[in-house]
Amino acid sequence: SAASDVYKRQVDFLPRITVGHLLNSTAGLPHGWLSVRDAGSEPPGCYPGYPAVAVFPPGDVFEYSNHSFGLLQEVVEVATGQDFDGALQSLLFGPLGLRSGGARVDSARLDSYAVRHDASGEAMAHPELAPEGGLGLYASAEDLLRFGMDRARSIDSATYVTDGPSAGWFQLGWWSTSGRRISNGSVEGANAHLTILPGDELVIVALTNMTSSLADEVADRVLDSLVPGSAAAGAASRSEYVRRFRTPYEPSPEWSGTWRGILGTPCGETTVELTLGEVASLAIAGAPSELLENVSLNEGSELRGSTVSRIPGLTPAGAGPHPIRLVLRL
Numbered sequence: 001s002a003a004s005d006v007y008k009r010q011v012d013f014l015p016r017i018t019v020g021h022l023l024n025s026t027a028g029l030p031h032g033w034l035s036v037r038d039a040g041s042e043p044p045g046c047y048p049g050y051p052a053v054a055v056f057p058p059g060d061v062f063e064y065s066n067h068s069f070g071l072l073q074e075v076v077e078v079a080t081g082q083d084f085d086g087a088l089q090s091l092l093f094g095p096l097g098l099r100s101g102g103a104r105v106d107s108a109r110l111d112s113y114a115v116r117h118d119a120s121g122e123a124m125a126h127p128e129l130a131p132e133g134g135l136g137l138y139a140s141a142e143d144l145l146r147f148g149m150d151r152a153r154s155i156d157s158a159t160y161v162t163d164g165p166s167a168g169w170f171q172l173g174w175w176s177t178s179g180r181r182i183s184n185g186s187v188e189g190a191n192a193h194l195t196i197l198p199g200d201e202l203v204i205v206a207l208t209n210m211t212s213s214l215a216d217e218v219a220d221r222v223l224d225s226l227v228p229g230s231a232a233a234g235a236a237s238r239s240e241y242v243r244r245f246r247t248p249y250e251p252s253p254e255w256s257g258t259w260r261g262i263l264g265t266p267c268g269e270t271t272v273e274l275t276l277g278e279v280a281s282l283a284i285a286g287a288p289s290e291l292l293e294n295v296s297l298n299e300g301s302e303l304r305g306s307t308v309s310r311i312p313g314l315t316p317a318g319a320g321p322h323p324i325r326l327v328l329r330l
Contacts, residue, residue, distance in 0.1 A: 013054035019075065021058045022068040023173050024166045028056035029065045031325065033135055033187075056329060061302065062165035062245065063327060069173070070131025084132055093143075096150055100140040103132040113138070114209040116189025121210070124189040135187055141205050144194060148203035152196040155181060165300070169241060177241075178233040180223075184216055191215040195223060202226065246304070249295035251278060254330065255303065268313035274328075280305055282326065285312045292326065301330040 013028060021027035030053070056063075073084045080087040085103035093101040100112070105126050116124040129136035139147070168176065175182040184193040193215040195204040204222050206215040224231035242248075259274040263284070273283040281289040282305070292305030308321045 013058060016058045017054065017071075018058070019072070022072050022075075024062075024164065024171055025064045025068055026059050026062055026164050026166050027065065027068050027071075028054040028058050028061060029063075029067045029071070030055060030327065031063060031065045031067070033066045033129065033131065055327075059164055061300070061327075061329060062170065064170065066131060066134030069134035071133075073131055073133030076133070088137075092147075096146055098139065098143040098146060100138070100143045101147075102138045103136055104128060105138070114190075114207075117210040118189055119211040127188075129187060135185055141207050144192075144207070145203055145205045148194050148196050148205060149201065151181070152198050152201045152203055155196070155198045169245075177237040178230065180230075180234075184219075186211070186213065193219040195219050197227070200227075245298050245302075246296040247298045249280060249297045249303075249305075251276070252297060254301075255297065263311065270312050274326075276303075282307055282309070282324075284309050284324075303328045303330070 017027045022029075076087050077084055080091070082090065088101065088103055092098070100109075102109075105113075105128055110126065113126060116126065118124055170176065173183065175184070179197060179199070181196045181198065182194070184191075186192075188211050189209065191208045191210065191212050191214060193204075193206040196202070204219045206218040206222070208215045208218075220231055220234060223234075255276050257276060259276070261272055263270050263272045270285040272285075273289070275281045275283075275289065280292040280295045280303075282292055283289040287309065290307040290309050292307050295303070295305040297303050304325070304327050306323060306325045309324050310319070310321050311324070
């Protein structure tokens, strides 16, 4: 079956994944996360047991992946004999004097947390976010600045010279562009950005409590006011990134047509049909086709796109459509 074939590949792929692959997002793992609204509950269905599956040979494809950092979290726990939050407190937060940091929601500190807001401005509860190593950390702006200053003084730029598909763009957990090291991210109701310029020991922190990309925009404007010309350099770097990794989709003879196959998951199998022509569309389990958005076909023959749909057997019963990201390699 297709599902069993997927797991047979794990026998070959998983032993070849290194810590370096995980840090550089080249381990072949997809991007994703699980958001649990109530810290004491689990969502229905089999999704909570769904593992991160290595879908590409390690070292072949650059795909930013929260699951990679989730596995690194487990490495830390095994190596230290502590849970992830305890290891962070003893090895990082404590020595740096970070008093607000944590890897999960602290019910004793809820009054000190900024209230999250969705895109419409409605207040949101604080969810538990998993994997914690990929997106579940909490900290104040002051503590994040203190962490950034420690990194700005200790990062050796030579450390970031690596081979492989992420070289020059993303190394050891940091986006690397125009002399900057950037760590940023968004979840529903929050957006965070940390920029450091190691040689100048300059650190910029921007946090917002809303669903947006505003923190990234604020950080870019602040940096450009302090280092004139940095906005233009950053824009040029982003354009080169898009050219290399996210080339806008155009019909290609080797890809055009209708592709049919089986989507295998631990919860079962279902049919999938991908049609590529002037536009790209995806049909799951015989449902009407949905247009793929943000479709790219890069120089490495990697097709990416996203849609909103359901995967029978994997999506919890009663749950509505949810975002699905597609990454294929010819």
